[in-house]
Amino acid sequence: MPREALRPELAQARAGGMANIGEAARASGVSAKMIRHYESIGLMPAVGRTFAGYRLYSGKDIHRLSFIRRARALGFSTPDIAALLGLWDNRRRSSAQVKKLAQKHVDELAERIAQMQAMQRTLAALAAQCHGDERPDCPILDDLALDGLPLDDEES
Known part of the structure; x- marks a missing residue:
């Protein structure tokens, strides 16, 4: 089939409200690379293609x-996004299912925040102990070296 005959097919799809991957990326705020990734892992269903192989996206x-x-901006994991999409697609779902998933994520975020705050406090205390001058001794490095494993010279 001549190449010229393929172009009207894409134009027809666009006239019918379909978008190519670049247009879908701009409209959704998701990069073309991530769109292809989401298709490969099943978050996005396989989409139609033109005869030339261009992906076509509907509204x-x-x-x-x-x-x-x-969902990614809110920090949901890929499996959680898949679950949310399943719930979104299921008009018979109960909102309790959605809330349970969201609350689990809220709890995980709270735990991660607490861990990060503890790391911040520890690092701030170590930084306060460090002289930050020309001396070689450094409480930050000393603390990092305290991993409970024997040092190379202690193993022999």
């Missing part, structure tokens, strides 16, 4: 990509 597909982008 529904772009809305799904926006949903995924927003």
Whole structure:
């Protein structure tokens, strides 16, 4: 088939409200690379293609990509996003299922925040103990070296 005959097919798809991957990326705020990744892992269903192999996205597909982008921005994991998409697609779901998933994520975030705050306090205390001058002794490095493992010269 001549190359010229393929172009009207893409133009027809666009006239019908379909978008290529670049247009879908711009409309959803998700990069083309991530769109292909989401398709490869099943967060996005396989989309139609033109005869030339260009992916075609509907408004529904772009809305799904926006949903995924927003869920990622809130820190949901890929498995949790898959679960959320399943719940979103299931009009018979109960909101209790969605809330349970969201609350689990809230609890995980709270734990990670607490861990990071503890790391911050520890590092701030170590930094306060460090003279930060020309001397070689450094409480920060000394603390990092306290991993409970024997040092090379202690193993022999």
